[in-house]
Amino acid sequence: MSASLSSSSTRLCFRALPPRKLPASRRVRARSLSSQAAPPTPSRHAQFHTDYVAGMIPVALLGSAVYIGLRTWQQYLAQERFLEEAHAHVQQLEAEVIALREQQQTSEPSSPASSTLPSETKKRSGWWPW
Numbered sequence: 001m002s003a004s005l006s007s008s009s010t011r012l013c014f015r016a017l018p019p020r021k022l023p024a025s026r027r028v029r030a031r032s033l034s035s036q037a038a039p040p041t042p043s044r045h046a047q048f049h050t051d052y053v054a055g056m057i058p059v060a061l062l063g064s065a066v067y068i069g070l071r072t073w074q075q076y077l078a079q080e081r082f083l084e085e086a087h088a089h090v091q092q093l094e095a096e097v098i099a100l101r102e103q104q105q106t107s108e109p110s111s112p113a114s115s116t117l118p119s120e121t122k123k124r125s126g127w128w129p130w
Contacts, residue, residue, distance in 0.1 A: 042050065
């Protein structure tokens with residue numbers, strides 16, 4: 001009995017099903033030749049890069065050129081300002097030196113003997129000639 005039971009259950013599992021009708025979109029289509037094939041549509045990501053990024057490259061280059069130009073001009077002007085301030089400071093120091101020399105000359109009597117310092121008249125001892 002077990003043999004007949006197993007054979008009847010086997011028949012139930014493998015019985016033939018009627019063919020299903022598939023919609024037209026799911027049917028297998030004949031392949032078209034490559035010369036007749038339409039180009040594939042690009043993805044949204046590729047379309048974004050084609051539309052926007054390619055157009056932004058010249059803008060980025062122009063912006064970089066303007067930025068570098070302005071930065072160079074700023075550095076040039078800063079250097080010019082520094083040189084003017086340094087020149088003014090040097091002139092101020094030169095004026096102070098002239099004023100101090102005049103003050104020193106007016107405070108000391110004009111005698112040739114007093115212009116030599118005692119350390120200069122004293123001969124140095126040592127083996128160095130200078």
